[in-house]
Amino acid sequence: MTEMLIQARGLTKTYGDFVAVDGIDFDVAKGESFGFLGPNGAGKSTTMRIIGATSVRTSGTLTILGKDPEVNGPQIRAHLGVVPQQDNLDNELTVSENIFIYGRYFGLSSSFINKKIPELLEFAQLEEKKDTKVEALSGGMKRRLTIARSLVSEPDILMLDEPTTGLDPQARHILWDRLFRLKEQGVTLLITTHYMDEAEQLCDRLIVMDRGKIMAEDSPAQLIKTYSTKEVLEVRFGSDRNQEMVEVLRPLADRIEVLPDRILLYATDGEQLLEQITAKGIHPNTSLVRRSSLEDVFLRLTGRSLVE
Amino acid sequence: MTSNAVALSERRLGKFGDKYFAGRPQQVLLRNWLSFKSSAWIAVVSGFLEPVLYLLSFGYGIGELVGNISTPGGDISYAAYIAPGLLATSAMNGAMLDSTWNVFFKLNESRLYKAMLATSLGPLDVALGEIAWALMRGGLYATAFTIIIAGLGLVTSWWAILAIPAAIIVAFGFASFGMAITSFMKSHHQMNFFEIFLLPMFLFSGAFYPLTVFPGWAQAIIKALPLRQAIELVTRAMNGEFGINILVNFTYFLVMICVGLFFTTKRLNALFMK
Structure with missing residues (x-):
């Protein structure tokens, strides 16, 4: 023991x-x-x-x-x-x-x-x-x-x-x-x-x-596994349009988080999700696929960012 | 598994005040010595100079106008008359320099006590170490001052050697009390309290003239002040007057030392163990 x-x-x-x-x-x-x-x-x-x-x-x-x-x-x-x-x-x-x-x-x-x-x-x-x-x-x-x-x-x-x-x-x-x-x-x-x-x-x-x-x-690995998806797709539409895009994107991702400057879309395969989005004629200003991190875990658990 | 530091910390376990005292105030002294070694000696000298300058300017300047003073022990020069009072002041200054501004800095700016109290040291170690350091400075000033007045021929008897232990007791009292009050101070602003209090005390405690110039009520107030008690203690020790009076002066300082230590320890504990 x-x-x-x-x-x-x-x-x-x-x-x-x-x-x-x-x-x-x-x-x-x-x-x-x-x-x-x-x-x-x-x-x-x-x-x-x-x-x-x-x-x-x-x-x-x-x-x-x-x-x-x-x-x-x-x-x-x-x-x-x-x-x-x-x-x-x-x-x-x-x-x-x-x-x-x-x-x-x-x-x-x-x-x-x-x-x-x-x-x-x-x-x-x-x-x-x-x-x-x-x-x-x-x-x-x-x-x-x-x-x-x-x-x-x-x-x-x-x-x-x-x-x-x-x-x-x-x-x-x-x-x-x-x-x-x-x-x-x-x-x-x-x-x-x-x-x-x-x-x-x-x-x-x-x-x-x-x-x-x-x-x-x-x-750390287990927390990410439990509280987040494998990957995250970060998209930006500019601060004016972020909010209106949320409803359109929501059905596509496992989970969605809206930050002041960007939208986080949670999925097992980020690239595939991005393809799905572009296939619908939606073109974010910028997009980035990354692995889930503890930041995402924290966001999920508290609804807030770690560093504000 | 048990490290050396742990075994050492267990030595005082179960003894009186084991949470507050590790039995190592000398390490706090050692720290101050390491810092002092490489610091500006000018700061030490400047603190010492003040009473020496008073002695020279008042003793020989005003002394010229005043002439000799008659005391129960015979006629003495004005410089010899004011020497014990200035010696007590010198001890006070030395002790107060370290126990007020320096302690304030370590408490609030350098976070030194915080670092010390994260180790197995206790607040009483810190209080005793700092107070001992301050009283050493007071003792050093007083010793140097005694040598100067002896050199100037202002002492008449061998009893004058007792001025040094008397001055050390005085320095201990002021250091202990000074640190206790400092530990409650929250800003530089409040620290000016010491100046407001110390200067009038110095001018009116009868270092330069007898207290009898004041009305009775004022004399009573002055006699309750620590510098007056210090002057009496030093003068009586230098004159070899050992009676009930010097015992009262001594007890006054003993109380000051204990009360100061008690509140310093309590306050450090409240500040760093909250």
């Missing part, structure tokens, strides 16, 4: 009248890469903070490595590597000093940390920057350093809150590659993201969250 590192039942967090996390249940297995997918304000970061023992749940139960964060906050934090959404590196220190002092916060010995620093700098591809003040680093470097820093305590679970938000495409890919390596080493990853490609790339299993609730839970 797989060992469950995290178990949440009826996990709830309210701020006054506002319900940030609304009675969610989930399990995370050892070595798993587990994602929280949802738009901003879905309750992902709040859930992460509760797991990170820096926020107290309102109700429900939560066990992390057999411990309750309400009772064993510091002990749970000792198990975790935390990469927050906003970098909180120590700008007044150098790259290696950042790793060093972070290890000291955990009480680790200087000799232990000093042995780890070269290894972590290599992982973060920051060897040449080791004596540079953090302020001078690029966004991607800062994020990699934040990850390297969180690994100094050899955490059982690495928590990444929106790890690539604000990074350029190249920096994102470097970061994904680094996270893959950790996954291969058997580190349990918890990732929140509102990027579907990130969730597809990194997560073995994920929960789709919206307004504090879990809308679905499965592997």
Whole structure:
């Protein structure tokens, strides 16, 4: 049987009248890469903070490595590597000093940390920057350093809150590659993201969250299979005509979604559907056939886009 | 499976305040030292200069007009008269510099405490570490000031050496209280409260003249202020006056230290463990 590192039942967090996390249940297995997918304000970061023992749940139960964060906050934090959404590196220190002092916060010995620093700098591809003040680093470097820093305590679970938000495409890919390596080493990853490609790339299993609730839970492939068709045909008629075309197109597709700038037609075979449409004398300004993604799953589940 | 960090975090488990204190405030001090090493020393010197400049300009400038002052211990120069008060002020300044603006920055802008509290450190570690750092600066200023007044021949007895521990107690009190108040401040605007409060306290706490120039009710108010208590504590320690009075001054600071620590810890917990 797989060992469950995290178990949440009826996990709830309210701020006054506002319900940030609304009675969610989930399990995370050892070595798993587990994602929280949802738009901003879905309750992902709040859930992460509760797991990170820096926020107290309102109700429900939560066990992390057999411990309750309400009772064993510091002990749970000792198990975790935390990469927050906003970098909180120590700008007044150098790259290696950042790793060093972070290890000291955990009480680790200087000799232990000093042995780890070269290894972590290599992982973060920051060897040449080791004596540079953090302020001078690029966004991607800062994020990699934040990850390297969180690994100094050899955490059982690495928590990444929106790890690539604000990074350029190249920096994102470097970061994904680094996270893959950790996954291969058997580190349990918890990732929140509102990027579907990130969730597809990194997560073995994920929960789709919206307004504090879990809308679905499965592997990315299975979620797409369950909640969407194999392919999607995207057509544009110009913003004026999109609406009037909807009724004409509706009977042709398995399902139809109307976005402000385009219409999404769900079908097993997108090309075939496009042929059908053109055979009827309908000619969209542009058309595109693509595979279904988690974006489509989210749209189906909530009626809204992930990134708005 | 159990990593090193976990074993370390379990050491204080079951002991008093284990959720708030990991027993590692020295790591917060170490962090400040790493940051300080490479920072501008000029900031340290400038904070120290203020009371020294007061001593030179008032002590020797106005001192020329005032002449000698008669005290129970005999006649002393005006510069010697104001030296203990300025020493207490120096300790206060040093402690307040770190525990107010610097703490405000770390709380609100650099998110440093947030990073610290995501580790197995607790809020009391952060509070104690920061306060200890601030009081070290206060202690450093006070020690340097003592050396200067000794060099200027303004101390008459060996008791003056006690000015240093007295000033450290003063710095501890101000650092602790300063950080507690800072932790409740929400904007730069509100931080100006400290200036509004500190300057009049400095001018009216009787560092430059005896409190007897004020009516009784005003004296009572001033005597309740921390800087007046600090001046009395330092002066009495320097004069070797050990009686009930210095005990009252000492207790005043002990209360200030404890209340400050309590509220700082509570507030950090509320801010970062909500």
